[in-house]
Amino acid sequence: DAGVTQSPTHLIKTRGQHVTLRCSPISGHKSVSWYQQVLGQGPQFIFQYYEKEERGRGNFPDRFSARQFPNYSSELNVNALLLGDSALYLCASSLLYTEAFFGQGTRLTVV
Amino acid sequence: QQPVQSPQAVILREGEDAVINCSSSKALYSVHWYRQKHGEAPVFLMILLKGGEQKGHEKISASFNEKKQQSSLYLTASQLSYSGTYFCGTEIAGNTGKLIFGQGTTLQVKP
Secondary structure, three states, X not given: OOOOEXXXXXXXXXXXXXXXXXXXXXXXXXXXXXXXXXXXXXXXXXXXXXXXXXXXEOOOOOOEEEEEOOOOOEEEEEOOOOHHHOEEXXXXXXXXXXXXXXXXXXXXXXX | OOOEEEOOEEEEEOOOOEEEEEEOOOOOOEXXXXXXXXXXXXXXXXXXEOOOOXXXXXXXXXXXXXXXXXXXXXXXXXXXXXXEEEEEEEEOOOOOXXXXXXXXXXXXXXX
């Protein structure tokens, strides 16, 4: 079975630009969560979606938004990129309130 | 709110044991343990729900003391493959899907 897949794997953007990151959960998993991981730190929770509804939001500015589609895949959007947004963005899928399985992540570099 | 992990780093020889601790200032609903190798996604190890249960997975086990708001991960007879950074992810309220991760414990196992 395929695990959680994220695209793209690497991305370089310029300050002020917009970025869209994509995530396909494990088949049968209806919950998708997004995390930001800065080098040397633990993942920080951004959003959780279940059945296309936002179930949780972390302490991130409104420049960050996400959505979940009927097939349970998800997109994370970040507007007006800042240098500090450079990080590894992780998507995790789960059945619901159970163990979460992470994708390989998207490495975003803002220059 | 971020749980505190200790130690921050540990170096072992193959076959030695290690304990990684995770402490929270908040009452915990569940604790999730992950291992992350450099450049890879966090890999799920185990989940512990409140109730003081202990779980095991081959030579890796964990305990959860909800009264003390602490969890410990036990690595027995460590192998080279155990090297990586270990994160505990805590869930404060039940059924939120929001994990708050500690800063990580780097484990290096040497031959």
